[in-house]
Amino acid sequence: MIGVSGVTMFYIALSIHFSINVNGTLALMFVLIGAIATSRLHLKAHTNVELLIGFFIGLLPQLILVNYWL
Incomplete structure (x- = not known):
């Protein structure tokens, strides 16, 4: 994620x-x-909360970099 x-x-x-x-x-x-x-x-490897946290951990650095790039 x-x-x-x-x-x-x-x-x-x-x-x-x-x-x-x-x-x-x-x-x-x-x-x-x-x-x-x-x-x-489906594999019960993660919960909904863990997936959302992973999604936002991946999104956050890109959002921070957009401020310096754009």
């Missing part, structure tokens, strides 16, 4: 900064986030 959410936020920032259309890539990334979260829950 940390890795895929970080890459997703990177693509969002890239899209905003360069004003390019990456909707297909973003759709694929959100499907991957859902698939990873579903598989982790």
Whole structure:
């Protein structure tokens, strides 16, 4: 969750900064986030809270870097 959410936020920032259309890539990334979260829950490897924390841990560094980059 940390890795895929970080890459997703990177693509969002890239899209905003360069004003390019990456909707297909973003759709694929959100499907991957859902698939990873579903598989982790199905295997009982994590709880909902752990997945949300992992998602935001991956998202937060990208959000911080966007302030310096954009």
